[in-house]
Amino acid sequence: MAGPYRRIVVLTGAGISKESGLDTFRDKDGLWTKVRLEDVATPGGFARNPDYVHDFHNSLRTGMAGYSPNAAHEALARLEAELAARNGGRLLVVTQNVDDLHERAGSRNVLHMHGEILKIRCENCGTVAESREAIGTATICATCTTPGYVRPHVVWFEEMPFHMAKIGVELAACDLFVSIGTSGNVYPAAGFVDEVRRHGRAHTVELNLEPSEGATLFAEARQGPATDLVPAFVEELLAAG
Structure with a gap:
């Protein structure tokens, strides 16, 4: 070399x-063997069931504290x-x-x-902020004060x-x-x-x-x-x- x-x-x-x-996503025992990526990691999945998608990402976010x-x-x-x-x-x-x-x-x-699991993004105003807390459809953006637009700051399939x-x-x-x-x-x-x-x-x-x-x-x-x-x-x- x-x-x-x-x-x-x-x-x-x-x-x-x-x-x-x-946990990895694609290994034989990875996350995609436990949940359907279409349900938790696509814009369509988020539109169909935002609470389910939030729960999945919340578990990833809050679990990060246990790793070094x-x-x-x-x-x-x-x-x-x-x-x-x-x-x-x-x-x-x-x-x-x-x-x-x-x-x-x-x-x-x-x-x-x-993207980053420890950040969230408002789709209404574009604000990206650090967050280690669980979020959901009722979460209010700290910048534009609008509820319902905050999502995980990660890239889903099709994005x-x-x-x-x-x-x-x-x-x-x-x-x-x-x-x-x-x-x-x-x-x-x-x-x-x-x-x-x-x-x-x-x-x-x-x-x-x-x-x-x-x-x-x-x-x-x-x-x-x-x-x-x-x-x-x-x-x-x-x-x-």
Whole structure:
């Protein structure tokens, strides 16, 4: 692995948070085996039964207090800080996860492309606010004081992920792209490695428990638990300068 690298983009998926104990969505025993995604994670499901959708997301939100960042989250936060201190380098974490474990580990440059479970959004005025409390159809927006428009600040199926323009700029400019804990079958994130390859300037690495659907698109792939792979990989990067 060549180096040193100064512009790094790291894509993280459910696999990195699973090692903190969070349920994944797509595993054989994941959340989508317990509830129908059409019922709890689509605009149509919300329109049909908003109370049911709120209950599902409330359970995710209130449950977050029981989880902590793991060694993989902490290693990425360390890499971000040391890159900036050593050579003015930049690490950006683009995460598909809606939890706050990257931030709690110390990462500062994080884009949540699928939103954040600990935030809520008013569809009437657009206000986004942090919230660890349960919400429902009677919740009143603190900004516009209108009830009935507050929803989880997450991206449901059939909705456009957040920050796509900025992510595109970062992918074009990076010299290292790393994918951690992703299945490689959820777009648009699954297409990021192709986008990086088209620019032809960045080294690409996949760190995953097992090869993803797009593993062969990466120049380098390593398999194992994120809590083992990511700290070791960070050590290699820092040793290279």
